[in-house]
Amino acid sequence: MxxxxxxxxxxxxxxxxxxxxxxxxxxxxxxxxxxxxxxxxxxxxxxxxxxxxxxxxxxxxxxxxxxxxxxxxxxxxxxxxxxxxxxxxxxxxxxxxxxxxxxxxxxxxxxxxxxxxxxxxxxxxxxxxxxxxxxxxxxxxxxxxxxxxxxxxxxxxxxxxxxxxxxxxxxxxxxxxxxxxxxxxxxxxxGLIASYVSINVQTQIVVNEAKTVALQADFFDKIFPNILSIGYVFLMYYFLKKKKVSPVVLIIVTFVLAIVLSFFGIL
Amino acid sequence: MEITLMQGIGLAIMAIIVGVDFWLEGFFIFRPIIVSTLTGLILGDVQLGLITGGITELAFAGLTPAGGTQPPNPVLAGVMSTVIAYTTMTEATAAMALALPFSFLMQYIILFCYSTFSFFMKGADQAAAEADTAKIVKINITCTAIIALLYGLVVFLCTFVAQDAMKTFVEVLPAWLTHGFEVAGGILPAVGFAMLLKVMLKAEFIPYLLIGFVIACFLDFSNLLPIAVVGVALALFVYNIEKNMKTGKAVQNIAEEEEEDGI
Incomplete structure (x- = not known):
């Protein structure tokens, strides 16, 4: 240059x-x-x-x-x-x-x-x-x-x-x-991915009266913190880079997904 | 006391100005202490505006948009606490509490705009590809104008036309919908980061991405400065190695040339 x-x-x-x-x-x-x-x-x-x-x-x-x-x-x-x-x-x-x-x-x-x-x-x-x-x-x-x-x-x-x-x-x-x-x-x-992308699963699985498993706290966070965040970023990356999906489609899908999952109490 | 049409229009114009300032975070005239005082001025009772403004500002000082979360809207809190105190003669503290639903209403509207304005980015990408600077400016103006109009409209409706109806509207909004906007706000940056990685991330840089991610996951700290410092350390490390390789090569070349000359 x-x-x-x-x-x-x-x-x-x-x-x-x-x-x-x-x-x-x-x-x-x-x-x-x-x-x-x-x-x-x-x-x-x-x-x-x-x-x-x-x-x-x-x-x-x-x-x-x-x-x-x-x-x-x-x-x-x-x-x-x-x-x-x-x-x-x-x-x-x-x-x-x-x-x-x-x-x-x-x-x-x-x-x-x-x-x-x-x-x-x-x-x-x-x-x-x-x-x-x-x-x-x-x-x-x-x-x-x-x-x-x-x-x-x-x-x-x-x-x-x-x-x-x-x-x-x-x-x-x-x-x-x-x-x-x-x-x-x-x-x-x-570092930005870990601090800006937040996905918190609200679902709790009732095992029995004494025990419920909170998916986020007891499962995902136990595997690795923010694992869903980085996973979702790489999923988007995959669609953008390998599948050539338009970012607009990804935004719509993400937005609708957020509303629907919120409706069912999952997120 | 009733709000007159002229006062309603005055409040709407004021809301457009401070609303745009809220959007840009420029002069901080969107804070309740200023908004309430201006509202009081328009209603002809500056003292009332000062008192409700002071109380609302104190309550809202801890509610900041820092870190990307959108707090209840300070503009509507400022306008409505004063308007409610003025029209219903309630105490300033009670008026502030009664103003909260309106504050939430505007917060949801802004959240909705944050998400939907993402669609403008496709046009912006196109403009960048074609070096079309006017189009970028147009997108910026369009977004800001939509926000300005919404502020004017919402404040006019809430203060003059239908205070009760607006309040009922907020109360019947299902929690899953408003929560859904927040969830979308939490996930949508993932698309932005993926776009960024699409251009920056070659296989050789993946280790650094992972290092930054892992540190941020386990470091309980309010900003990313420590990660930037680690980044600088890694960058210096790479810089030194690559530079030595280059100068090393150069030295070797000279040595070889000298040898050739010798022969």
Whole structure:
């Protein structure tokens, strides 16, 4: 892959990327979560990078349309980092591997900071003010979150600058790095499957009055935790790759299956 | 007190704005403390909005969408607690409890959208294949617009048209159906991961997938950072070996060339 280190993005483009990161969840769905918005936010920058190179743009779009679920307030960091890689036309494997490796830890950090720490504190303080009839409660609440939103510019520039520095050093060994990035990505996907796909069988088999066997707790979990989750992922993988089944069919089947099994009390 | 048509429309417009913010998680104006205050403002009783907002916010501070589970909807909780306190003169805490069915109603609607919006991804894949950027933008706008309309409609119906009827509707919804949406939400990411593996997973990478999976299964920890660190360790391991192999080869080549020169 030719690596021409021409910079095509300026500060304005990164500022725009930071704002557009608000669209992260615009096309949210359970199959690929934030993918459509994640791509949408990066489109202006990607268009500028690839210009007339339709194939390059298409490859970048396809990659960015893969499953992603990260934290809205921190996503700018990831977008900035990846866009700097796109700009220097880094190997697609590196970009993809980095993305897959980073989004989940970033989500975990973001949830811990914003949902579990900041919200209870800010909500607690502001609510007590509001309950006493002070309009300062909601106003302070709003200002705090406005400041958090403004941080998106900081995160996005941080990611971008970091990427630019890193990319300069990695271009000559990109093949090896791409492989290493894929290793990292696959490790994290393994973890993602265990934590994002949840299948809980509710069925209990009554042996006699003294003993009932809960299929999930006494059977599946005893074999291996999350065995149904990874099993279902590989079943889908098999249908997609070997049988060339359309993902739409798989989504419909999964959705109907979930409702039907819920009706019979199995899931 | 009755809600007037103008107030109903005002609340619907407000719901569209904060509803879109809820969808995007942008400015957090979808939290009950803000929503209730705005509702109070529209109804002409800011004090009431502040009090119900404070109480509802406290109750909802622990209900977060972190980790992919969808909590009862904070927008409807904020609107309805204030509206119920306003129309029926109930205490703020009781009004908050009475608002819960509406909060659940919107939660189910959002869950349903999360599942069904998956169908947009086929068009998105096509757009990516054809480098059609406008289509991606269109899908994003369509999804957000559907959510905005639903918020406006539901809030208008719940506040102005048929508060009681909407409540009854939530109560007759069978548990298996609403539970079914949650189950679908738990399984559908499997299709997304399978799509991801379809492009990334070559046989040589299966070991790393298994390592990540096993660690996540037995590690009781709130985020995936430890697994990412293990991933980095494995990646460095592979990187060092492959790099040494390459430079090793290069050294060998030079040595061979020198030998040839010698001859």
């Amino acid at each position: 030719a690596s021409d280190n021409k910079k095509v993005l300026d500060k304005k483009d990164i500022n725009r990327l930071a704002f557009d990161s608000i669209f992260l969840q615009a096309g949210f769905n359970y199959e690929r979560m934030q993918a459509c918005g994640f791509l949408g936010a990066q489109l202006p920058a990607l268009k500028k990078i690839y210009k007339d190179d339709k194939e390059g743009l298409s490859a970048a779009m396809t990659d960015n349309l893969e499953f992603i679920n990260t934290h809205p307030n921190l996503v700018g960091f990831l977008m900035g980092l990846l866009i700097s890689m796109e700009e220097s036309k880094a190997d697609r494997g590196i970009i993809k591997g980095l993305k897959v490796a980073l989004f989940a830890p970033l989500a975990g950090i973001g949830d811990a900071i914003f949902w579990f720490t900041l919200l209870p504190i800010v909500a607690g303080i502001c609510s007590s003010m509001a309950m006493e009839g002070s309009v300062l409660g909601p106003i302070i609440f709003f200002l705090v979150y406005l400041a958090i939103f403004a941080m998106r510019w900081f995160w996005t520039h941080l990611g971008y600058n970091l990427g630019v520095k890193a990319v300069a050093q990695i271009t000559d060994i990109s093949e090896v790095l791409s492989k290493a990035a894929t290793v990292l990505g696959c490790t994290v996907i393994g």
